[in-house]
Amino acid sequence: MRDVIKAYNEAVFETDKEAAFRAVNEALAEGLSAEEIVFKVVIPAVEEMMTRIGQDPDANLAQHFMTAQIASEVTEKMLEKFEHPPEIIGRVVIGTAYGDLHSLGKRIVMGCLKAMMVDVVDLGVNVPAERFVDEARTRDAQVIAISAMMVHTANGPHGSLKVRQLLNEQALEERIRIAVGGAPYRFDGELYRAVGADAYATDGVTAGKVIIDLIHGVRPS
Amino acid sequence: MTALNILAAAVNGTKARRIPVFCNMLDHGAGELGMSQHEYYSKGEHVAEGQLRLRARYGYDNVWSLFYVGREAELLGCREILFAEEGPPNVADFVIKDYDDIARLEIPDDITAHPAWTETGKCLDILQREVGATHPICAYITASTTLPAILMGMEQWLDLLLNGPIDVRDELLRKCSDFCQREIAAYRAAGANVLVYSTPFGSTSFVGMKRFRELILPWMKRDLAQNGPANIVYYCGMAPFNDVIEQVLAELGISTYYISPIADLAEAKALIGTRALTCGVIDDIKMIRYTPKETREEVRRICEIGKPGGHFLFGTGVMPVSVPEANIRAMIDAAFEYGMTP
Numbered sequence: 001m002r003d004v005i006k007a008y009n010e011a012v013f014e015t016d017k018e019a020a021f022r023a024v025n026e027a028l029a030e031g032l033s034a035e036e037i038v039f040k041v042v043i044p045a046v047e048e049m050m051t052r053i054g055q056d057p058d059a060n061l062a063q064h065f066m067t068a069q070i071a072s073e074v075t076e077k078m079l080e081k082f083e084h085p086p087e088i089i090g091r092v093v094i095g096t097a098y099g100d101l102h103s104l105g106k107r108i109v110m111g112c113l114k115a116m117m118v119d120v121v122d123l124g125v126n127v128p129a130e131r132f133v134d135e136a137r138t139r140d141a142q143v144i145a146i147s148a149m150m151v152h153t154a155n156g157p158h159g160s161l162k163v164r165q166l167l168n169e170q171a172l173e174e175r176i177r178i179a180v181g182g183a184p185y186r187f188d189g190e191l192y193r194a195v196g197a198d199a200y201a202t203d204g205v206t207a208g209k210v211i212i213d214l215i216h217g218v219r220p221s
Numbered sequence: 222m223t224a225l226n227i228l229a230a231a232v233n234g235t236k237a238r239r240i241p242v243f244c245n246m247l248d249h250g251a252g253e254l255g256m257s258q259h260e261y262y263s264k265g266e267h268v269a270e271g272q273l274r275l276r277a278r279y280g281y282d283n284v285w286s287l288f289y290v291g292r293e294a295e296l297l298g299c300r301e302i303l304f305a306e307e308g309p310p311n312v313a314d315f316v317i318k319d320y321d322d323i324a325r326l327e328i329p330d331d332i333t334a335h336p337a338w339t340e341t342g343k344c345l346d347i348l349q350r351e352v353g354a355t356h357p358i359c360a361y362i363t364a365s366t367t368l369p370a371i372l373m374g375m376e377q378w379l380d381l382l383l384n385g386p387i388d389v390r391d392e393l394l395r396k397c398s399d400f401c402q403r404e405i406a407a408y409r410a411a412g413a414n415v416l417v418y419s420t421p422f423g424s425t426s427f428v429g430m431k432r433f434r435e436l437i438l439p440w441m442k443r444d445l446a447q448n449g450p451a452n453i454v455y456y457c458g459m460a461p462f463n464d465v466i467e468q469v470l471a472e473l474g475i476s477t478y479y480i481s482p483i484a485d486l487a488e489a490k491a492l493i494g495t496r497a498l499t500c501g502v503i504d505d506i507k508m509i510r511y512t513p514k515e516t517r518e519e520v521r522r523i524c525e526i527g528k529p530g531g532h533f534l535f536g537t538g539v540m541p542v543s544v545p546e547a548n549i550r551a552m553i554d555a556a557f558e559y560g561m562t563p
């Protein structure tokens with residue numbers, strides 16, 4: 001098991017998808033179950049990358065992208081082999097802010113969350129605030145995750161600010177949290193408060209951890 | 222001394238009364254002219270007028286010929302731009318939807334003959350006529366390794382770059398590099414004299430050092446080989462790049478570096494020294510919530526780090542529309558004050 005974890009982690013860090021799948025296939029051939037691969041290899045590797053990316057100033061976008069892509073693809077393949085469906089730890093609705101068509105950050109976050117057994121509802125790009133709230137309410141999601149790559153979609157009146165207003169008007173603030181992410185939040189660590197969000201992440205991989213923490217913090221409805 | 226003289230003095234390390242002060246205001250032009258973004262960007266005359274009025278209002282040194290970044294995608298066939306009132310327009314129609322579109326992508330031999338250039342050309346004519354003898358005219362040129370992001374989307378480009386067929390990737394890069402070369406030549410011929418070379422993949426925030434050396438650097442060399450690095454500004458879209466400065470200086474010979482506001486400016490200045498121009502850049506996203514006093518303090522901090530030894534310019538990112546006017550004025554006043562040379 002230790003060799004599998006080492007080979008898989010190195011492959012993820014080096015953004016080598018082929019090597020990651022090779023490590024997984026060799027592990028399956030040696031008798032590891034799909035459940036063991038997900039819970040003892042893939043999820044710890046995502047957690048390891050969250051820590052490394054948080055501490056390593058040289059961590060780069062290619063690593064974030066491939067960490068999420070490899071984790072979600074391996075998990076998807078392993079889930080087909082699970083004997084029983086896994087327990088989902090929570091649900092998130094995710095999309096880019098209204099007026100914003102940049103979908104990369106959302107994709108990275110989704111990949112990590114799926115691998116961490118979070119049910120993700122993808123609302124796509126250019127999502128109106130009303131839709132974020134309606135979908136979160138009807139699907140009983142604990143978190144609304146809003147990605148914004150431009151300043152005006154991060155702090156403008158149609159993004160997180162409007163979502164906060166709607167949650168407040170509909171008395172949903174105890175049930176649903178708001179997470180935001182994207183370039184503007186990296187340049188100003190206080191911006192998330194100004195837009196009414198509960199938390200933000202500086203990159204897509206650590207966003208997975210931030211969102212899971214928010215899920216755990218929401219009172220069961 | 223004109224603003225052009227002040228810039229030349231900073232580049233050459235000769236004496237001037239102050240450092241150059243660049244302020245990059247693009248979307249503010251529409252408000253200045255009382256127009257919607259869509260109307261404003263439809264005419265080169267509007268953009269030139271907006272730039273001239275903004276420069277006259279605040280007194281900084283430069284003007285821009287850039288409309289919005291998606292303009293380059295329009296030169297390559299993009300047919301839909303999503304305009305906003307509060308910020309920059311987005312590319313809403315990707316020219317490359319699948320790998321077959323890469324084979325079909327045609328780079329115009331003369332981009333100035335393309336209809337999408339017409340308004341840019343008009344804007345440059347006006348700027349050249351009005352302030353060409355006195356003020357730097359900036360143009361924006363996207364590097365070959367970054368241009369695919371606005372042609373096919375960042376997700377799809379990263380997929381191709383990291384996982385896709387190498388021959389397809391390189392065909393796209395070659396076409397984008399051809400475009401970059403032709404764009405540099407066209408902007409220079411039209412009078413632009415500060416060419417901001419936007420190369421986010423030239424930062425190790427985007428790719429690791431190995432990929433930077435083996436893939437990105439050779440393509441950047443090709444982008445600049447035909448026309449040379451004169452007046453080129455190395456700019457990574459606000460991403461830090463201190464760890465590649467030495468290689469870029471040695472391999473590309475670029476003489477101006479637009480340092481990220483989240484990078485260590487003192488380290489960058491020490492690395493560059495007097496070999497090139499270091500640009501200290503304020504975090505203008507924080508300026509949205511700063512007070513004028515906080516803005517002044519930040520300008521003072523940047524100037525105190527960068528000014529000793531000369532070869533220094535003060536600049537902004539792409540100033541968000543939501544930055545209060547009082548902060549813009551405080552920033553410019555402070556940059557003139559703290560940027561005075563003995």
